Amino acid sequence: MKYRGARIFLEALRCEGIDAVFGYPGGAVLHIYDEIGKCGTELGIKHYLVRHEQAALFAAAGYAQATGKTGVALVTSGPGGTNAVTGITNAFMDSLPIVVFTGQVPTHLIGMDAFQEADLTGMTRSCTKHNYLVKKVEDLAPIVKEAFYVANSGRPGPVLVDLPKDVTAAVTDFNYPEIVDVPSYKPQVYGDPKQIRRAVAAMMKAKRPVLYIGGGAITAGANEEVRLLAEKLNLPTTCTLMGLGGFPASHPLSLGMLGMHGGYWTNMAVNNSDLLISIGARFDDRVTGKLDEFAKDAKIIHVDIDPSNIGKNVKTDIPIVGDARTVTKQLLTELANQLEAGETIADKSEWHQQIADWKEQHPFWFHQDGDIIKPQYVIKELHRLTDGKAVVSADVGQHQMWTAQLYGFDNPRNWLNSGGLGAMGYGFPAGMGAAVARPGETCVAVVGDGGFQMTLMELATIKQYNIPIKVLVINNGFLGMVRQWQEQFYAHNYSQSDIAVQPDFVKLAQAYGVPAFRAEKVSEVTSTLQEALNTPGPALIEMKVAREENVFPIVPAGAALKDMILQ
Amino acid sequence: MRHTISLTVANEYGMLARVAGLFSARGYQIDSLCVAPLLNDELSRMTITTHGNDQIIEQIIKQLEKLVKVYEVHDLTKDAHVERQMVLLTVNAAMGEQRQEVLSLVEIFRAKVVDVSTDAFIIEMTGSAEKVEALIDLLKPIGIRDLVRTGTVAMTRVAAIKARQAKYDEEETFSELTLNEKV
Numbered sequence: 001m002k003y004r005g006a007r008i009f010l011e012a013l014r015c016e017g018i019d020a021v022f023g024y025p026g027g028a029v030l031h032i033y034d035e036i037g038k039c040g041t042e043l044g045i046k047h048y049l050v051r052h053e054q055a056a057l058f059a060a061a062g063y064a065q066a067t068g069k070t071g072v073a074l075v076t077s078g079p080g081g082t083n084a085v086t087g088i089t090n091a092f093m094d095s096l097p098i099v100v101f102t103g104q105v106p107t108h109l110i111g112m113d114a115f116q117e118a119d120l121t122g123m124t125r126s127c128t129k130h131n132y133l134v135k136k137v138e139d140l141a142p143i144v145k146e147a148f149y150v151a152n153s154g155r156p157g158p159v160l161v162d163l164p165k166d167v168t169a170a171v172t173d174f175n176y177p178e179i180v181d182v183p184s185y186k187p188q189v190y191g192d193p194k195q196i197r198r199a200v201a202a203m204m205k206a207k208r209p210v211l212y213i214g215g216g217a218i219t220a221g222a223n224e225e226v227r228l229l230a231e232k233l234n235l236p237t238t239c240t241l242m243g244l245g246g247f248p249a250s251h252p253l254s255l256g257m258l259g260m261h262g263g264y265w266t267n268m269a270v271n272n273s274d275l276l277i278s279i280g281a282r283f284d285d286r287v288t289g290k291l292d293e294f295a296k297d298a299k300i301i302h303v304d305i306d307p308s309n310i311g312k313n314v315k316t317d318i319p320i321v322g323d324a325r326t327v328t329k330q331l332l333t334e335l336a337n338q339l340e341a342g343e344t345i346a347d348k349s350e351w352h353q354q355i356a357d358w359k360e361q362h363p364f365w366f367h368q369d370g371d372i373i374k375p376q377y378v379i380k381e382l383h384r385l386t387d388g389k390a391v392v393s394a395d396v397g398q399h400q401m402w403t404a405q406l407y408g409f410d411n412p413r414n415w416l417n418s419g420g421l422g423a424m425g426y427g428f429p430a431g432m433g434a435a436v437a438r439p440g441e442t443c444v445a446v447v448g449d450g451g452f453q454m455t456l457m458e459l460a461t462i463k464q465y466n467i468p469i470k471v472l473v474i475n476n477g478f479l480g481m482v483r484q485w486q487e488q489f490y491a492h493n494y495s496q497s498d499i500a501v502q503p504d505f506v507k508l509a510q511a512y513g514v515p516a517f518r519a520e521k522v523s524e525v526t527s528t529l530q531e532a533l534n535t536p537g538p539a540l541i542e543m544k545v546a547r548e549e550n551v552f553p554i555v556p557a558g559a560a561l562k563d564m565i566l567q
Numbered sequence: 568m569r570h571t572i573s574l575t576v577a578n579e580y581g582m583l584a585r586v587a588g589l590f591s592a593r594g595y596q597i598d599s600l601c602v603a604p605l606l607n608d609e610l611s612r613m614t615i616t617t618h619g620n621d622q623i624i625e626q627i628i629k630q631l632e633k634l635v636k637v638y639e640v641h642d643l644t645k646d647a648h649v650e651r652q653m654v655l656l657t658v659n660a661a662m663g664e665q666r667q668e669v670l671s672l673v674e675i676f677r678a679k680v681v682d683v684s685t686d687a688f689i690i691e692m693t694g695s696a697e698k699v700e701a702l703i704d705l706l707k708p709i710g711i712r713d714l715v716r717t718g719t720v721a722m723t724r725v726a727a728i729k730a731r732q733a734k735y736d737e738e739e740t741f742s743e744l745t746l747n748e749k750v
Contacts, residue, residue, distance in 0.1 A: 121581060122584065126589075126592045130635040130636070184576075306633065
């Protein structure tokens with residue numbers, strides 16, 4: 001069948017099983033929008049018109065993070081593409097499978113400083129896993145096929161495909177390739193059996209081990225295997241910010257989150273361990289603190305599909321390159337063999353007792369006294385009212401850390417946030433993407449008053465498509481995390497962090513036609529939350545919270561984990 | 568320490584920018600660089616000389632391997648290999664003693680005179696980086712008017728390739744294993 005490029009593009013998306021595209025039209029992609037208007041519905045592809053390209057990328061990221069499926073964004077050339085760059089970088093840092101299609105000026109105008117021209121493949125080379133410029137329509141289908149394959153295999157990441165306007169107008173036969181072969185790209189799936197044996201031997205012998213789970217375990221769908229490994233070896237298990245939900249928070253072996261805002265007991269356990277088993281995590285600086293002081297007595301086993309993560313920040317004793325789920329299965333098999341052969345697992349009762357003592361000494365704390373709402377209380381109530389089962393996206397800042405500490409994620413893919421890039425404005429559109437991806441589930445975007453104002457124009461989008469996302473604005477009138485650092489490390493000099501001049505968020509949502517609720521006193525929190533959660537379709541809840549609450553513990557930037565500030 | 572890294576990459580638009588961009592984005596240095604197509608002109612070979620401690624070199628190699636259109640990366644420094652650079656020099660060569668002196672250096676270094684004028688030569692020489700340096704040092708007092716020098720190209724010695732392949736075959740066999748579903 002002969003089609004023009006724009007139709008081939010949509011047919012290719014259909015072949016990839018794509019049902020949602022987040023995008024924004026413009027001159028260079030008008031052929032595509034023409035086809036979306038003509039046959040999008042027939043091809044089963046629903047286009048969501050966002051109100052800013054950055055939100056298209058964040059929504060696609062939320063869609064990907066909540067499902068593991070590839071998110072798709074479509075934007076125009078020039079400013080469309082440059083507005084998308086933050087979202088692309090976010091997906092790159094958090095290893096999210098996204099394919100971004102950008103318009104480009106016609107091939108004969110490329111390099112001529114044409115209207116709305118930008119060198120998008122050039123600009124995004126360092127923030128995409130790979131990118132393509134389609135130079136002729138015959139290449140379009142094979143490139144789209146390859147783009148989806150690269151984006152969602154190995155260590156996933158964003159892939160950009162730049163589509164010149166004449167390519168989408170040109171006509172050719174449509175044949176979607178059945179298989180894709182990129183000889184230069186072969187991610188390693190199986191772990192080296194030699195290293196697997198060494199790892200299991202070390203795990204059986206360890207007296208003070210900690211299992212440390214990152215986002216890679218969720219990407220690989222390894223949560224069941226990870227739970228089995230932890231249970232069979234009786235391993236205290238911590239998750240990174242990106243790994244929350246990779247191991248159930250309510251599990252007796254769970255230590256919660258580690259790192260800069262991790263629990264005291266968690267960081268103490270990691271720092272005093274004799275064996276640290278990392279699965280799908282990358283020893284980020286927010287996790288390790290000062291590297292020289294990090295888990296000094298621990299042997300390190302590092303399982304990662306990306307070899308460049310191994311040995312990048314910490315010296316690894318047992319490196320295992322491979323897919324988190326496959327390698328964990330291999331570890332379980334080897335463990336079963338060892339047990340059958342009569343090998344035994346070292347006793348860890350003292351270690352568990354020690355960790356329990358640490359936890360008793362310094363649990364997470366906050367004081368909910370008086371009428372003023374404490375933000376932590378709101379998160380706890382949200383957990384209670386949603387039974388801990390909601391899909392929760394967070395923006396970036398204090399509310400993000402409180403949610404990470406206190407919501408208690410038991411399931412993977414229920415926690416979405418911008419972990420690596422820390423991009424304010426992520427929470428709301430990401431939650432919107434998640435709500436599109438997982439209809440029928442409770443989806444809540446926990447945002448701060450600062451970050452929300454970076455992408456609040458999407459209220460129009462959720463209204464237009466009746467996307468059932470509940471936006472929970474934790475409003476303290478400050479850029480809270482900035483203020484906290486200024487309080488703790490800059491002698492209370494609150495320079496440019498007071499944002500008390502702000503719209504009435506309830507009226508604002510109502511202006512967009514979105515039902516809105518507000519709580520100003522503790523006594524109103526539960527009923528307001530409940531009412532909003534019961535409202536069908538989108539809703540906004542504003543919580544006026546204590547202005548100067550801090551996130552504890554906090555490991556100051558560059559300090560050792562053991563030097564965390566507790567209050 | 569100085570390392571010579573050889574990459575086989577897709578011979579396509581933007582490939583050099585991807586590799587060079589990776590170096591600059593991560594703060595690594597490119598000391599010299601050579602690129603040209605291979606026999607199969609869908610592929611190119613890049614030879615990069617760089618420096619850094621073991622950890623940095625390991626990261627450079629791993630990051631290069633991660634690029635989707637990079638086929639192979641080898642640190643040639645580890646194995647026996649041959650390295651060559653080429654240099655073109657415009658050198659003073661006035662009639663008489665000076666001309667003889669330059670010609671004798673050309674002969675000693677097995678270089679070639681590729682252009683002659685009344686008062687200067689263009690000299691071409693191929694050799695290791697050290698040999699090129701040595702020739703430049705000796706010609707400096709005579710007067711180098713212009714100089715152009717390629718980056719290093721390098722190739723692993725045949726015997727070393729065989730040894731590397733044997734080791735590689737041994738390491739790769741495990742990927743064929745099927746998983747025992749005892750879980």
